[in-house]
Amino acid sequence: MIRVTPSISLDPSELDEEFIRASGPGGQNVNKVSTAVQLRFNARLSPNLPFAVKVRLEALAGHRLTKEGVIIIEASRFRSQTRNRADALERLIELIKEAAIQPIKRRATKPTFGSKQRRLEGKKKRSGTKALRNGKPDLE
Numbered sequence: 001m002i003r004v005t006p007s008i009s010l011d012p013s014e015l016d017e018e019f020i021r022a023s024g025p026g027g028q029n030v031n032k033v034s035t036a037v038q039l040r041f042n043a044r045l046s047p048n049l050p051f052a053v054k055v056r057l058e059a060l061a062g063h064r065l066t067k068e069g070v071i072i073i074e075a076s077r078f079r080s081q082t083r084n085r086a087d088a089l090e091r092l093i094e095l096i097k098e099a100a101i102q103p104i105k106r107r108a109t110k111p112t113f114g115s116k117q118r119r120l121e122g123k124k125k126r127s128g129t130k131a132l133r134n135g136k137p138d139l140e
Contacts, residue, residue, distance in 0.1 A: 002015075002089070002093070004093050004096045004097060004100070005096075005097060005100050007100075008048060008049065008050075008053065008096065008100060009048060010041075010046070010048055010096075011048065014041060014042065014046055014048070015039060015040070015041055015089070015092075016039070016040040016041075017037055017038070017039055017040075017085065017088075018037070018038040018040070019034040019035070019036065019037060019038075019081060020034055020036045020037075020038055020074075021033075021034050021035075021036065022034075022035050022036035022076035022084075023076070033081070034081070035076065035078075035079060035080060035081045035084055036074060036075065036076035036084060037074070037075045037076070037081065037084040037085050037087075037088045038072060038073075038074050038088075039072070039073045039074075039075070039085075039088040039089065039092060040070050040071070040072055041070065041071045041073075041092055042068070042069060042070045042071075043057050043058060043061070043065075043069050043070070043071055044058075044068070044069030045069070049096070052102070053096070053099050053100050054099075056099040056100075057071070057095065057096060057099035059099075060095060060098055060099050061095065071092070071095070073088045073091050073092055073095075074088070075087040075088035075091065
């Protein structure tokens with residue numbers, strides 16, 4: 001089991017890895033060896049994720065999420081396959097950790113009496129300044 005948080009862990013059988021050819025640096029190695037990793041994780045069908053985490057995870061995944069609820073993470077940052085595998089898994093774990101944090105609900109507050117007074121004083125001062133601009137000039 002892959003530990004994500006103290007309450008969430010993933011079964012390695014839920015992860016599907018596919019190796020593809022990477023672009024970028026690597027010389028002849030890039031043309032011969034499939035070093036990039038495409039990690040697939042079906043978030044909707046995962047029995048180890050609570051429903052609330054699944055919903056937040058799908059929202060956070062963005063363009064990496066397919067219509068079927070599969071999260072696809074591509075890793076080709078490194079030249080070796082093992083480092084790319086570790087990188088893809090690490091990025092998935094970070095995404096799930098971020099989704100596991102429950103957002104704090106905003107509590108509506110009322111403006112204080114003093115802040116209302118300061119706002120009204122500022123409005124009076126500003127309107128007074130503008131009122132002086134509209135007067136006709138004295139020709140005397």
